[in-house]
Amino acid sequence: MIETPKASPTVGLFVTCLMNLFRPSIGFATAKLLEDAGCIVSVPASQTCCGQPAYNAGDNDAARALAKQVITAFEDYDYLVGPSGSCMATIRHDFPVLFAADRNWRDRAEAVAAKSWELTSFLVDILGITSVQARFDAVATYHDSCSGLRGLGIKGQPRQLLAGVEGLTLREMKDSEVCCGFGGTFCVKYPEISVKIVDDKIRNIRATGADILIGGDLGCLMNIAGRLTRIGSPIRVYHVAEVLAETRLA
Amino acid sequence: MDIRSHEFQARAVAALHDASLQQALDKARDGFVAKRAVQVAELSEFEALREAAKTLKDHVLDHLDHYLERYEAAVVAAGGHVHWARDDAEARRIILDICKRVDARTVTKGKSMVSEEIGLNAALIDAGLTVVETDLGEYIIQLAGEAPSHIIAPAVHKTREQVSDLFEKAHGGPRLTEIADLVDAARLALRERYFQADVGITGGNFLIAETGSSLIVTNEGNGDLTQTLARVHIVTAGIERVVPTLDDATLFLRLLARSATGQETETYTTLSTGPKRAADLDGPEEYHVVLVDNGRSRMLAGPFREMLRCIRCGACMNHCPVYGAIGGHAYGWVYPGPMGSVLTPLIKGLDAAYDLPNACTLNSRCASVCPVKIPLPDLLRRLRHQQFKQAITPRRQRHALAAWRLLATRPKLYHALERLTARALAAIGGRAGRIRRLPGARGWTEGRDLPAPPGRTFLERWQTERGQS
């Protein structure tokens, strides 16, 4: 399934809803990392959302409609890459399941799923990149977002890349693999439970003495960041792409 | 037991504000996880055993009728009796009839989740019987008049101080505060009960078709005292508990203790086969097994079949952030945590427990530790889908989804709205760059700031700066 990549593969950049709206810098950082690695990056304008919110809410029809839109928008690229384990896990794992009863769309979904990658795993596992030119002066800790970690096996890739960032020290927190309490709409449907879970996460983040938190999914990061500022913590939050694409002092 | 899952939200919030509960949960959480991790690391075959156990359980479920018939024949051959119960009411009736026939007054009980599921204690007490739970955790919650909050550690929500209070009230005497003294007090209080008991009821972790044996695992030995000293031993078990052979049971046993309590093995694993033999000096005169369906055959038919692989270890709840935050009682019925969030709607009805499949972040940690690889998050998502199809999902949410779908399938419109939203939120966020309160997003902003966006969306900037699409 995985072939040796072409020297200049075409990559359709998947623009996650949250990134588009709340943190465009992640998108530019992702594009920079991909282009530095020799990819030809495009951003299809016909994309919106991967449909995960509908799928997780039980509205499989809506999820299928969105999935078709993603498949159509991206099937002509060599790869589909996004800076989110969550959206990419939906595309990789859930799209084919959604079309289990529709042979034609299932084949197309499987084809797109097979070439869809989360950013750090694409850089490391597919392009074979072991380090990037970056400098970021900070002590950081890393939160493993659940979809990326358990859905796509993303654990070592971001750490390997971050290890090469000049000026950056990574200190592991306790329970880095435990959910932060975001869970998509969970965090607004069950806000009290969500806040309790993120408070546990923040206790572990603080215990490392890190001044920044890095992660690979903006949903989790917004949840943690929003709680950090609410309780007056100075710890800042970055997406792994932002750190890897950073060349100035933080 | 009455179901109160519809009160999930209120009970969850109450749990978050219950200081004793939070103290107890804090203590429990790390212990279970760490002990399991040690055991898993020590057994290099663990992952292969998980896969083998999954395959074996699927084989059994494919041929469940046959193995149940073989099991039944073996029980009868050993002098025991097998009863079949379609639902909880029938199971209660069967057990009550046995108790009446043998003129029982005192019933001792080992821990059995099926007996909780069928609401057995209340039925026995209504019939005038004295019911004594003998597992220390079950004994504690019986004194407290509560339901278990965990399937293997029923009193995990109780602090030592609370146990001291309960024992002082129940046993009298000086207030005991040391755990050793509390355990001794329960041992003493229950000792005579074992010897008085007419009927002893236990669960069955596995039912073995080869030998007609029921198998239980305990650490305390209470299950063994219960079933050895009573005149009549009744086993309650779900129909999915049957396994073909002793060797097959062993495969599960190697996973069960490690996943449940983080032990290599529990202290006692007991096989019970029929009543006492003619020359035996002890053991029950009668041996009964009540096989309970109660929704299981229905589960076998549908997309939730994989749930029947469950061996009730509790690892899913031990690793669940939601369970860890609120404990088991908020779930409102017998089975809490991820496995309970699947089982409760399936047994008690989708609309009786709307919140349970939804109050989950789909983080999949439960599935990653499940010894029989049940894809719990997928099953929860499937339940959400059924709720949606049956219009159990609240109307507001369904309308919101419909409206969102309408927009999200129209990229130009969707992006235009995102641009507007970005500008609006940036304006609200102002120079602070964060939003402390946002009408319509209270669920977010009550406990968290909303980081304000910079004002222009990525797509907008990309098109301006790179001029391509």
Place this chain on the structure above:
Amino acid sequence: MNTAREDILDAVRRARGREPLDARTCATLDARISTPVRHLRPTFDEDLTARFIRKLASRSGTVARVAGRAQIPAAVETFRSTHGLARCAAVGAGLKDLAWPADWTIHHDRAGIEETLSVTPAFAAIAETGTLMLLASPESPTTHNFVPDNQVVVLETARILRHFEDAWAALRERTDGMPRAVNLVSGPSRTADIEQTIQLGAHGPRRLHVVLVD
């Protein structure tokens, strides 16, 4: 009206979309019962006796080794006096023939509520987890395993088997069928039901001592 048994079995078959299994499938499944499938077993190279002792000790069981059967009473007496127990014991009839100290009160009946010490013959043991296998019989009543505060189990070193499966095989080789109870005991009784703090002697024996006969 159908019986519950018929209804449940029918429902199970319907759930799998089929009728009762045909004779050939039944025969295959029955063969699977009579010749159990060999599952993956934990591998280890440790000496069986050493492993049994180490594993049992890790769960607070204690072991004394003696050279022959005649030394059993003395080993039990050492255990008794070490813990200051009364000179009375419920001794499994299988150990009746041994020369028990004359000043002891012993009986071979089931254990009574005041029983403090029992001495039990083991059928076998499992090195994998350090587990004793005790079979219910007139020579070894089950109450001896759970009622007294102290239990001494007599085990022949040669009876230490590798895996659980080896113990099942030994069980199947017996001519008198399944005993009423098979107790697999891996240490003294314990509980962690109060604040996850391990406490020995919840309901069963507080002390479990094995006299290993070489």
